[in-house]
Amino acid sequence: MKKKINVAIIGKNFGHKVTYEVIKKIKSLNTIAFCFKTNSNFKNDKKIVVYKDWKKLLKNKNLNAIIIASPPETHFDIIKEAIKRKIHIFCEKPVTRSYKEINKICNLIKEKKIVHGVNFEFPKIESFIFFKKRILKNIKINNINIKWFIKIPRQKRSSWKDTHKKGGGIFYNYICHSIYYLNELFGELVIKNSIKKPNKNPKSVIIKFSDINRNFIINLTFKILPLNSKQKSIHQIKVFSNKGIYTLFSKTENVNDKFLLKKSNKIIYKPRIKNEDFRIYPMLKNLKNFQRSISDKKITKPNFFDAKRVHQIINQLSS
Numbered sequence: 462m463k464k465k466i467n468v469a470i471i472g473k474n475f476g477h478k479v480t481y482e483v484i485k486k487i488k489s490l491n492t493i494a495f496c497f498k499t500n501s502n503f504k505n506d507k508k509i510v511v512y513k514d515w516k517k518l519l520k521n522k523n524l525n526a527i528i529i530a531s532p533p534e535t536h537f538d539i540i541k542e543a544i545k546r547k548i549h550i551f552c553e554k555p556v557t558r559s560y561k562e563i564n565k566i567c568n569l570i571k572e573k574k575i576v577h578g579v580n581f582e583f584p585k586i587e588s589f590i591f592f593k594k595r596i597l598k599n600i601k602i603n604n605i606n607i608k609w610f611i612k613i614p615r616q617k618r619s620s621w622k623d624t625h626k627k628g629g630g631i632f633y634n635y636i637c638h639s640i641y642y643l644n645e646l647f648g649e650l651v652i653k654n655s656i657k658k659p660n661k662n663p664k665s666v667i668i669k670f671s672d673i674n675r676n677f678i679i680n681l682t683f684k685i686l687p688l689n690s691k692q693k694s695i696h697q698i699k700v701f702s703n704k705g706i707y708t709l710f711s712k713t714e715n716v717n718d719k720f721l722l723k724k725s726n727k728i729i730y731k732p733r734i735k736n737e738d739f740r741i742y743p744m745l746k747n748l749k750n751f752q753r754s755i756s757d758k759k760i761t762k763p764n765f766f767d768a769k770r771v772h773q774i775i776n777q778l779s780s
Contacts (some may be wrong), residue, residue: 465491466549466755467523471515471539472530473497473618477551478528489752491760492757494518497531497557505667514538524575525643525685528748529553537562539738543620544569551751556768558628560776563769570765578751578761579768583642585743587732588709588720593646596675600702602672605647607639607681611713612688625779629684631663632775639681640771641763649673652777668778696720716740 470489477495482488496512512518517533519527519542525548529536533555540557542564543550556579557563570577583589621627622634643650653669656670670679686692697710705725709717716738722730732739747763754761 465489466525466752467491467493467516468526468528469494469496469512469524470528470530471496471518473499473554473646474529474530475531478656479738479740479744480528483741483748484528486745487748487752487774489756491749493523494521512702516542519543519548524548525752526551532628533558533620533633534621536628537566540566541569544573544575547573547575549751549755551580551748553577553580554641554766554768555628555633555772556765557772558626558633560769560772563765563772567765567769574758576751576761577757577765578747578753578754579763579765580744580747581638581641581645581763581767582740582743582747584645585737585746585764587728587742588722589642590647591628591730592709592722596707597646599701600704600707602647602675603701603703604675604677605679605701606699607679608695608699609635609639609681609690609713610636610686610695612686612694613683614688631666631685632779635681636666636778637771637775639683640774641767643670643679643681644767644770646728647672647679648675650679650774652774653678655778668777671755680727711739735750 468484470492471479476497484492492509494512496515496518498513515766517741518524527539527543529539529552537551537557539553540550557566559778597739602704624627624630625632638699648672653671655669656667664682664685668681670681672679686694694713695710696713697708700707708723709720711720717719719732721728750761
């Protein structure tokens with residue numbers, strides 16, 4: 462039997478509500494600590510230590526790995542110290558606030574025997590997996606149109622999610638998802654052009670990508686809709702091919718929305734898992750890969766170098 466991996470979770474919101482629930486499903490991972498600034502109204506197993514200072518947490522000699530689910534503005538310093546202490550790292554995206562920071566991280570971690578993973582969820586969504594394995598290799602793509610329209614409730618919303626300088630905003634909090642799943646599904650991309658308002662955190666953006674190897678065009682339109690807008694939320698990836706039109710889509714109304722896959726107007730794949738936060742299953746897959754990589758001393762994916770490629774494109778869009 463392989464030795465259990467002792468992990469700590471940094472970040473209270475997503476970290477405790479989602480990450481911890483996922484870790485409990487993986488027998489090889491053993492949560493020994495949490496770290497967040499306040500622990501009021503926090504019910505916890507007494508065996509798990511709660512730190513308020515991540516620097517003190519990283520000094521715990523029993524710690525093998527950390528799961529970072531704190532705001533992006535905190536990631537860079539935490540990751541640097543974890544690398545120094547040879548602690549394995551699994552991080553929520555965006556990994557850092559900028560391309561400059563992720564580039565420094567990648568330079569620091571080269572040749573180090575540290576497993577580093579990033580929680581890009583979309584390629585691990587059931588319908589995405591089905592599309593990639595069963596459909597994608599059998600079709601010739603003509604072009605792709607993506608619409609991602611989202612309404613964001615204002616109440617109890619963390620300030621970093623709207624602030625570009627803190628690692629949030631349209632590019633870091635949302636577009637990083639699309640760039641990663643586009644690369645995973647369709648290959649390396651280049652920006653043909655983009656249209657956005659002249660600031661670093663617009664509420665809408667239109668981007669035209671080109672696939673390097675197959676030379677088809679991907680049009681991505683993203684909008685943050687006003688809460689009173691009559692326009693409906695949707696995340697839709699429409700693939701025009703020689704064998705018809707395939708569409709991956711979700712209503713994106715709440716965290717229980719699931720992606721469906723249809724050909725023309727007929728649904729050909731529905732997720733098997735019902736009534737569960739749609740982020741749980743993809744994160745479970747990513748964390749299992751992370752755990753196996755630590756046990757087998759292998760590289761995991763997605764990792765910091767994958768995040769760097771995403772940040773390269775974001776950096777071009779942000780300039």
